Amino acid sequence: MADHQRQRIHPTADVEAPPTAPLVPRGSPPSEKGNPIPPRPPLQRAIPVIQVKPVKKSSCCCKCVCWTISLLVLLLIVIAATAGILYLVFKPKLPNYSIDNLRISDLRLNFDMTLYAKFDVKITANNPNEKIGIYYEKGGKLSVWYTKTKLCEGSLPIFYQGHQNKTVLNVALTGQTQYGNTLMTALQEQQQTGRIPLDLKVHAPVAIKLGKLKLRKVKVLGGCLLVVDSLSTNNLISIKASNCKFRLNL
Numbered sequence: 001m002a003d004h005q006r007q008r009i010h011p012t013a014d015v016e017a018p019p020t021a022p023l024v025p026r027g028s029p030p031s032e033k034g035n036p037i038p039p040r041p042p043l044q045r046a047i048p049v050i051q052v053k054p055v056k057k058s059s060c061c062c063k064c065v066c067w068t069i070s071l072l073v074l075l076l077i078v079i080a081a082t083a084g085i086l087y088l089v090f091k092p093k094l095p096n097y098s099i100d101n102l103r104i105s106d107l108r109l110n111f112d113m114t115l116y117a118k119f120d121v122k123i124t125a126n127n128p129n130e131k132i133g134i135y136y137e138k139g140g141k142l143s144v145w146y147t148k149t150k151l152c153e154g155s156l157p158i159f160y161q162g163h164q165n166k167t168v169l170n171v172a173l174t175g176q177t178q179y180g181n182t183l184m185t186a187l188q189e190q191q192q193t194g195r196i197p198l199d200l201k202v203h204a205p206v207a208i209k210l211g212k213l214k215l216r217k218v219k220v221l222g223g224c225l226l227v228v229d230s231l232s233t234n235n236l237i238s239i240k241a242s243n244c245k246f247r248l249n250l
Contacts, residue, residue, distance in 0.1 A: 115180030
């Protein structure tokens with residue numbers, strides 16, 4: 001058989017041909033073991049992330065609180081300054097009262113064992129202010145107490161009291177008290193000593209007038225602790241001691 005036919009049936013390797021290398025993708029580094037390395041995925045360009053800072057609500061709240069506190073402090077300063085100026089200009093003083101005399105018109109024990117009392121009190125109201133007038137409003141009361149029991153009560157008149165004015169008031173007080181038998185016995189025993197403690201309480205709603213300005217209504221509260229010699233009816237009672245204290249209730 002001819003040589004070219006043998007080569008066609010059994011091809012012989014070409015001794016001079018260079019050895020074939022395994023196919024490696026372009027751009028891939030060779031593996032140490034000769035195995036191909038899979039290709040890397042294409043690089044993606046990183047998209048920059050913009051961070052949005054949240055609005056701090058706490059700072060807004062702090063500013064609001066600071067403004068509110070500042071306004072309140074400023075308002076208090078203005079009020080204090082105004083009050084100080086008014087005090088220096090008008091020099092306000094509390095009105096005072098004195099008990100001139102006390103007369104018992106009736107003091108008896110009823111059939112239902114209640115004690116009926118009727119007192120006539122002369123009281124002087126003094127306004128010591130040079131630039132302040134006083135309006136005595138409706139609802140003023142004057143009452144007489146023995147220990148913690150109210151004997152009688154009367155209404156104060158409605159009137160205006162000018163600057164540095166003294167006004168004499170005649171007030172009729174009446175009252176009816178439970179457990180009159182026990183109370184009458186205590187009063188009779190006290191009368192034997194010649195010193196009977198009585199408490200006259202004043203509750204007077206008033207309005208202050210500064211110049212031409214009439215302010216809102218306030219209350220004059222207080223009373224006079226008296227010591228009288230007797231409780232005989234239709235006689236002028238001697239007042240042995242008197243201690244009066246008053247305050248202004250806004």
